Amino acid sequence: MRLRPPPAAPNLxxxxxxxxxxxxxxxxxxxxxxxxxxxxxxxxxxxxxLNWFRKNSLWPMPMGLACCAIELMAAGASRFDISRFGSxxxxxxxxxSDVMIVAGTVTYKMALVVRRLYxxxxxxxxxxxxxxxxxxxxxxRSYAVLQGVDRILPVDLYVAxxxxxxxxxxxxxxxxxxxxxxxxxxxxxxxxxxxxxxxVPPAPRPEVLQPA
Amino acid sequence: xxxRELAERLRRRFGDLxxxxxxxxxxxxVTLADAERVAEVCDFARTELGFDLLLDLTSxxxxxxxxxxxxxxxxxxxxxxxxxxxxxxxxxxxxxxxTVTGVWRTADWHEREVYDMMGIRFRGHPDLRRILMxxxxxxxxxxxxxxxAGRASAVPGVAFSEPxxxxxxxxxxxxxGRDAIEREPRARTAEE
Numbered sequence: 001m002r003l004r005p006p007p008a009a010p011n012l013x014x015x016x017x018x019x020x021x022x023x024x025x026x027x028x029x030x031x032x033x034x035x036x037x038x039x040x041x042x043x044x045x046x047x048x049x050l051n052w053f054r055k056n057s058l059w060p061m062p063m064g065l066a067c068c069a070i071e072l073m074a075a076g077a078s079r080f081d082i083s084r085f086g087s088x089x090x091x092x093x094x095x096x097s098d099v100m101i102v103a104g105t106v107t108y109k110m111a112l113v114v115r116r117l118y119x120x121x122x123x124x125x126x127x128x129x130x131x132x133x134x135x136x137x138x139x140x141r142s143y144a145v146l147q148g149v150d151r152i153l154p155v156d157l158y159v160a161x162x163x164x165x166x167x168x169x170x171x172x173x174x175x176x177x178x179x180x181x182x183x184x185x186x187x188x189x190x191x192x193x194x195x196x197x198x199x200v201p202p203a204p205r206p207e208v209l210q211p212a
Numbered sequence: 213x214x215x216r217e218l219a220e221r222l223r224r225r226f227g228d229l230x231x232x233x234x235x236x237x238x239x240x241x242v243t244l245a246d247a248e249r250v251a252e253v254c255d256f257a258r259t260e261l262g263f264d265l266l267l268d269l270t271s272x273x274x275x276x277x278x279x280x281x282x283x284x285x286x287x288x289x290x291x292x293x294x295x296x297x298x299x300x301x302x303x304x305x306x307x308x309x310x311t312v313t314g315v316w317r318t319a320d321w322h323e324r325e326v327y328d329m330m331g332i333r334f335r336g337h338p339d340l341r342r343i344l345m346x347x348x349x350x351x352x353x354x355x356x357x358x359x360x361a362g363r364a365s366a367v368p369g370v371a372f373s374e375p376x377x378x379x380x381x382x383x384x385x386x387x388x389g390r391d392a393i394e395r396e397p398r399a400r401t402a403e404e
Binding site for chain 2: 108109112137140141142143144145146147
């Protein structure tokens with residue numbers, strides 16, 4: 001692969017331009033903002049800028065339900081340090097969160113709460129299903145466990161593992177950032193995000209054995 | 213005073229209602245013939261015999277036998293450090309017996325769990341609601357005739373549940389069978 005030489009910068013002072021050498025294969029080309037060349041003005045697309053703001057401060061809603069939550073805590077602590085990616089602000093209030101990390105086994109009883117918390121989160125919002133249980137029910141094939149949180153929430157990313165290592169969660173976070181960067185934010189600015197799966201079809205309330 | 217002696221005192225007070233104490237690996241078990249008098253027996257055990265702690269209250273589904281339900285009370289005395297197990301049976305038709313929440317407050321949640329999982333009602337319980345499954349769930353999942361995979365249920369606006377895919381049981385792996393992609397109902401290959 002050949003790198004094209006950078007376009008000549010017409011407004012540079014002459015000495016600076018003279019010192020620039022042609023780019024060869026062995027050289028590293030600096031891609032990004034260079035204040036010496038571009039001055040104080042950055043030109044970009046509004047959508048790219050908005051997405052860039054969003055993706056670098058995804059505040060998680062830690063939906064810790066089982067042992068995956070321990071790995072989630074490890075990801076937040078100093079060794080793995082999720083704050084390197086702007087997600088250190090774990091908000092226990094859904095109103096202030098951007099991404100819900102469902103970490104653990106979702107029982108049917110807890111599923112109601114998970115769904116309600118998701119609905120309380122402000123748009124835009126994303127969901128990471130962390131670990132086997134949150135993704136598919138995992139080893140809990142039983143009457144009490146929801147077989148995958150995607151039955152009640154629109155999941156953006158699934159993380160494999162039982163539980164996943166913190167690196168896997170960080171990888172998911174980076175993938176989510178890449179996804180956020182691609183989003184057509186202006187087109188959907190005034191529109192709701194992905195709809196949650198439709199609510200449970202109405203059924204008559206079954207007979208419950210009531211205490212006498 | 214040993215647990216056997218305490219059981220004999222219980223037997224002297226209630227006569228034939230209490231069975232001969234059976235010992236197994238150092239633990240004493242007595243059986244109460246009439247579940248309707250369980251609160252009375254437990255009250256005596258607490259006030260007179262010093263069993264001030266209810267360690268556990270569980271139920272067993274003796275499926276196929278009559279009476280079907282067996283309730284197990286694990287008593288312990290913090291003063292004399294003796295342990296006594298009290299068992300009693302309730303028929304499926306009745307599925308009801310007096311509460312012991314008046315004797316030990318801790319029986320409250322234990323009895324709620326027994327009600328939630330088995331459907332045995334406790335007469336006089338202050339707050340007999342489900343404790344593990346959600347309110348409105350129509351089944352009692354720890355009964356022997358309830359499948360582990362569960363049954364479909366739906367309550368509008370509250371919750372739903374579907375049978376879990378079990379493939380012959382949990383943790384079953386057989387050599388030479390179908391591979392995991394075929395077995396797993398929600399697996400997707402990259403091409404799809």
